[in-house]
Amino acid sequence: MRIGELSRRTGVPTRLLRYYEEQDLLHPERADNGYRAYGEAAVRDVQQIRGLLDSGLTTEMIRTILPYLSAPEEILLPPQHLTPETAALLEAHVDRIQARIDCLARNRDRLSGYLAAVRAEAGRP
């Protein structure tokens, strides 16, 4: 599919799809006339990228981990391509992600705890 259709199907402006390619997150083929040609998988990839960007990851982090995320459990990348250095890097990323999760969960709890307290107060004044 071409960039316009991918944009419509994902809700992401073509400008950003080109930017993600420039950032090495997407790798569409090219038709003879130079048009970008995306496969079906690109839809999921783009949604994945958006989710991670919205969650505060940088394009650099996403570029690193994306190859190990695109496959839904079955089509794992051959592990021979995974040097110990890369594995360590991925583990570091897992740790950073975990730290974010912890921070967010902690504050979500505080926030919703506060809201619950206020509601209880309001119901029984």
Add this chain to the structure above:
Amino acid sequence: MRIGELSRRTGVPTRLLRYYEEQDLLHPERADNGYRAYGEAAVRDVQQIRGLLDSGLTTEMIRTILPYLSAPEEILLPPQHLTPETAALLEAHVDRIQARIDCLARNRDRLSGYLAAVRAEAGRP
């Protein structure tokens, strides 16, 4: 305490402490000579702000939720200051935070699942 000490105790450059004030996240007193005067609580506040920024929240989101986070469960803000609109806004923020958590947790699982698979493969070739 003055800005230099707060910077040393939190590891956050003074430039950023001034920026957070400009963004209405910190509200230090001023001494007669114009120097910023921070209370002890500022240390926790700054760490809170850093954690949330590192977790991908914007200063705007942080500005909104910070008043409801600074207190560690006991010193809740009086609920009469909480209009229904504000409550709704806070709930929306909770939802956004939850969405981030879900996205991050999902991808953390994929990533660490992949790493585990590779390790299993390596241990039993």
Add this chain to the structure above:
DNA sequence: CCTTGCCTTCACACTGATGTGAAGGTCCGA
């Protein structure tokens, strides 16, 4: 053939978070 709509690259601009430095006021200890 010409219009319409899609595509291409290039480029300028904004915002948010940050780095860095200049120019100057304050305070304390030698």
Add this chain to the structure above:
DNA sequence: TCGGACCTTCACATCAGTGTGAAGGCAAGG
């Protein structure tokens, strides 16, 4: 009284993620 360490504001610079528009190539339909 001077020097150094601190503080002040102001301002320009950078990076990432976007918006926006110009200038032009390609394709399909009336």
